[in-house]
Amino acid sequence: MEIGRLRVLREFADRGSVTSAARALHCTPSAVSQQLRALQAEVGLQLTEPAGRGLRLTDAGRALVASADEVLAALDRAEAELDTYRSEPRGRVRVAIFPSAALMLLPGLLHRLAGFPALDLEVRDVDMTPSEVPSLIADFDIVVTHRDEQADPFPTERLEVVHLLREPLDVALPPGHRLAGQDRVELTELAGERWIGVNVGFPVDDVLRSLAVRTGVRPRLVHRINDFRVIEALVSAGHGIALLPRYTMSPSMLSRPLAGLRAARHVEAVLRTGTAGRPAVMAVLEALHAESAALVEVG
Known part of the structure; x- marks a missing residue:
């Protein structure tokens, strides 16, 4: 099998469409389609099949992608072996x-x-x-x-x-918050607070959701912002509280760990x-x- 065609197949598998694979390979979609057809003819098996307006891999195609990964990884290892003869990483x-x-x-x-x-x-x-x-x-x-x-x-x-x-997640509190004197805070103590979270699907939001499932306390989210520095500014100004990563958080922030719960990313x-x-x-x-x-x- 021709190595270049295996690379085309892997790009198609990674990116999910002929157009995306062509863009990554800096060629036309028709060139990608031609290479896939040539590979199918070479192995004598159907590697793709129609799916809506595009294509998807068949079982044989997926099996060949896994083998292609091994072959291309072996080539990468061979190149790496040559690199070890050099005096430094380059x-x-x-x-x-x-x-x-x-x-x-x-x-x-x-x-x-x-x-x-x-x-x-x-x-x-x-x-x-x-x-x-x-x-x-x-x-x-x-x-x-x-x-x-x-x-x-x-x-x-x-x-x-x-x-x-492993980065623990702590509760960031505004200055002078009623719970500031505690070493740790219970999630139940924060039930009525205004929470500032991140967008759905991001890990900190996933943690907050899993905490809600485990404790039955559903936080009241008033804002969703992905930039932690913006969240810190809002919390410091008294506009809510937030769950923030411990090592990423500014040292000046008032924060407390959650009691009785493991929360981390x-x-x-x-x-x-x-x-x-x-x-x-x-x-x-x-x-x-x-x-x-x-x-x-x-x-």
Whole structure:
């Protein structure tokens, strides 16, 4: 089987449509369709079938994608073996990172990688939900993401998941709040409060929802804002309370842990299988680990 056609098949599987695959491969949709037809003829099996106005993989197609992952990962490992003959990690590493993780990890990460002049780190902040992570892998070598610790882990069939840190979520309170004198607060004590949350589908909202299910206390959400610094400003001005990540929160904020409940998000690095074998990618992962460990130690 021709390697280029396997790459086309994988792009189609990752992106879900011929048009999206063509855009990623910088070619026309007809060229992608032609490559898929040629691959089908080569293997003698139907790899795609009509689905509405587009195409979807058949069972044989999905099986070949899994095998293609292994073949292409083997090629990546071969390239990585060659990289080990060089004196230092080199080349471009593309990283997607959600904004609050960028706030707490990115400055230190860049300092740690400054000692690798041949490593070209390209970072983009992406306000992602967990469901969007697999599609981001098509464009990035490493996706730094987060999820509610009560949520299912990411599937590992085609992904490698590296745990970076567990970040507790605390209740941010306005100055002079009636519960400020307590070391911890019960969720039931906050039943009548005005809550400022994040958009539906994002991990902090998932945590708040799971807490509501476990305790029977349903928070009254008055605003949904994804920028934690804006939420902090509103809480400090007395416009409500919020559930915020402990290490990301400004030190000046008044905050208290929840009593009797475990509330946290997991921060993880997600990669396509085989990618971590590249020395440059491994250097970035090690720097992410070191920065996360330093953050938890200080926090």
